């Protein structure tokens with residue numbers, strides 16, 4: 186009984202840590218592409234430039250208390266921010282549930298950090314900055330030395346294969362996917378390995394296509410409107426990384 190209580194306490198604690206980190210990654214994703222420092226100045230409202238108080242920075246809760254508006258000028262705060270915080274918090278806990286006290290949990294948390302920053306940046310600016318990828322590359326290299334994939338060379342092969350594969354698509358599609366996407370997939374290939382990254386790419390393209398076609402049918406988008414690919418890459422990667430054996434099992438059930 187006491188053990189179960191401890192476990193629930195730990196999960197609540199991890200969820201709160203995940204919310205706070207998610208909020209921080211949001212800020213990083215919005216400030217790095219704009220060339221701003223991630224520490225200074227304190228967060229401010231982009232509309233009325235009012236500095237946001239500490240107690241207005243509580244993830245998700247502040248958004249609900251303030252009914253999604255800035256206290257200074259009543260401008261709407263995009264639902265994107267609390268949503269990303271919440272999703273990050275939930276996945277942060279899920280990673281621990283799946284991998285427990287193993288090194289892979291650290292890899293998963295780093296992966297979630299990368300993806301949250303990328304989604305914020307890509308939705309905000311349609312950009313996946315090199316600075317972000319170059320920051321995460323050495324971190325993942327060190328982590329994969331201590332927590333290797335099976336077989337160990339799968340990450341290196343995954344990085345090379347996804348780089349050349351995506352590079353070819355970028356050339357053939359004449360900019361249908363950006364250089365940032367190509368480099369991001371190379372990095373993901375290193376973390377997920379060959380099988381994982383190919384599945385992530387398949388899922389990202391599939392989900393992006395469904396969303397794009399759905400948007401055109403619903404009349405919300407024009408055929409030419411550019412959709413940031415980042416969120417779909419993040420979604421495909423998460424499904425592949427967290428649920429790969431299951432996804433493949435369902436796939437073979439549907440298409441034996």
Ligand SMILES: [Zn+2]
Pocket residue numbers: 230231232233234235255256257258259260
């Ligand atoms: Zn404001």
